[in-house]
Amino acid sequence: MTRVAVIGAGVVGLAAARALARRGITCVIFEQGAPGGGQSAGESRIFRHAHDDRRQFELAVRARRGWVEWEREFGVQLISGDGAMVIGSRAVARLQRYADEPVCQVRELSGGQISEALPILAEYEGPALIDEGAGAIRTRLTIAGLIGSPGPELMPERVESVIPRPQGGVEVICESGTGSFDAAIVAAGAGTGHLASRAGISIPSSTQAHMRLTLPVSGESAPSRLACLQDSSDAFGESIAYGSPVRGNREYAVGLAISVEADPERPAPDSLADVADRTRAYVERAMPGLDCGGAVSFQRWVTELPWAADGLAIWQRDDAYFIAGHNLFKLAPALGETLADCVQDGSVVPGFRPADRLGEPMLEAR
Ligand SMILES: Cc1cc2nc3c(=O)[nH]c(=O)nc-3n(C[C@H](O)[C@H](O)[C@H](O)COP(=O)(O)OP(=O)(O)OC[C@H]3O[C@@H](n4cnc5c(N)ncnc54)[C@H](O)[C@@H]3O)c2cc1C
The missing domain is CATH 3.50.50.60 (FAD/NAD(P)-binding domain)
Known part of the structure; x- marks a missing residue:
């Protein structure tokens, strides 16, 4: 070869x-x-270990080692050290399955610890875990x-x-x-x-349109810690929301795990605007620490397999x-x-x- x-x-x-x-x-x-x-394209993706399929967890563990190698080679941190928090029973149960895996460094979080990990989040009292080995990927770098x-x-x-x-x-x-x-x-x-x-x-x-919003974090200075979030709780009106920090914690990208059937050759369908409205409404309920007035939307085509x-x-x-x-x-x-x-x-x-x-x-x- x-x-x-x-x-x-x-x-x-x-x-x-x-x-x-x-x-x-x-x-x-x-x-x-x-x-x-x-x-x-765009800034930030979530790195997480937890997957529904254990084979993919093992792949993520291999990938995490690769990220460390890339960081060493490129001389820059590519995955933030702020972890990925999950709230809501489905997301918590998925991460819980990997609680004994040392790479995940899974910790249970109580009220005060939740706002320490993600200070922009509204008060939340349900179950929460954090994967300290996960974090936000710096995509452009x-x-x-x-x-x-x-x-x-x-x-x-x-x-x-x-x-x-x-x-x-x-x-x-x-x-x-x-x-x-x-x-x-x-x-x-x-x-x-x-x-x-x-x-x-x-x-x-299937080719689907996916959008998310990026919003400024309110306040003068960027929080020292902003974990990624996967929210399956419905506590804030959505059962499949995610978020990850952008630009040194000065902004946060928020999306709903909803994609809309669409043709890349044609303009985005109206239903994508509905997703944007739902995302904004979710942010207003869930993340009082973000400035909704400064929201910028980001849309891309994604490809999903049926299984x-x-x-x-x-x-x-x-x-x-x-x-x-x-x-x-x-x-x-x-x-x-x-x-x-x-x-x-x-x-x-x-x-x-x-x-x-x-x-x-x-x-x-x-
Ligand atoms: C908003 C959003 C949020 C996401 N969140 C996450 C997340 O949190 N975690 C995660 O792991 N993943 C996430 N993803 C998915 C992830 O970003 C993609 O799965 C990944 O970037 C795909 O990379 P790729 O190299 O396969 O495809 P691409 O990045 O699309 O690269 C394919 C390239 O091929 C080029 N190309 C296409 N056709 C041709 C051709 N005929 N000739 C020459 N060039 C061609 C295109 O121009 C393109 O640059 C997210 C995606 C989106 C859009």
Whole structure:
């Protein structure tokens, strides 16, 4: 294996290219827009260990080690040390399952400790836990660090097709011409399904519009601690809300885990405006420490697989590999290594095949 094409310079494609380059494999990344400008855009994502599927917890543990390695290499902290707090019985039960895992450093929080961890939150009296090993991912610093990683060449081109050759190798077709490679990784986010279908693979992902609000934290100075939040409590009128700090705790991004069926080629549907209104109403009830007047909305397309909100899988056609799923940012260091393993082994790493339905809660005991 000497030359690999990676389609997509989002966090997953960049992580895969970095992993390949470190193994001495020449790598060309094709990107149609700004690197990190697709689903990986914006400030801040949540890193959490807790997943419904234990296999994904193990993947998150591997990824966390990778984040530490990236931090060392890029010389910058990429995951905040403020932890991720969960409130509400469903989120608490999910994290509770990992309470004995030393990497999570799970602690129960009482009233005063809740407002210490997240001072912008309204009074809350229900069950709360914190994963001290989790935190907010500094997304822009991550993308910048990966782009600066030595090795891969970046080609500012839109790929029209990826054609695997049954006799081996892959042709990558762009407007400016066709290139031959030993293998290809397609990590094109919302564009992966289209490229897969041109290679004869049907990925059952749905493209959905997702939005969140970013709001200034009230007061003169930024709080010294702002944990991420997952709220399944309904105490503030929503049972699937999340939040994470932005810009050195001066702002907080808040969203509802609701995505709206939509076509990326068309304007966002009205139902997305309803989600924005619901998010604002949630913030008014739940987070008196945020200034709703300064809310800015952020919208992107996300791709979800049918078996789980956190579902992910890798499809193979000969020497071409296609990755699809949701909430991949936190897992990127491990996914990059996994994709590089697939290319080197010539097959999808067991556990990541579509039939494995990674992320599906029902199969966690396997
Ligand atoms: C608002 C929001 C909040 C989120 N919160 C979290 C969170 O808290 N935790 C978490 O882990 N994840 C979260 N996610 C999901 C996470 O951000 C994505 O799963 C992840 O960024 C996907 O990265 P990617 O590299 O696969 O795709 P992308 O970042 O979309 O990268 C794909 C790239 O491929 C390029 N491309 C597409 N088609 C072509 C083509 N034909 N030719 C050339 N280039 C092409 C695109 O321009 C793009 O840059 C969130 C997502 C959103 C939108």
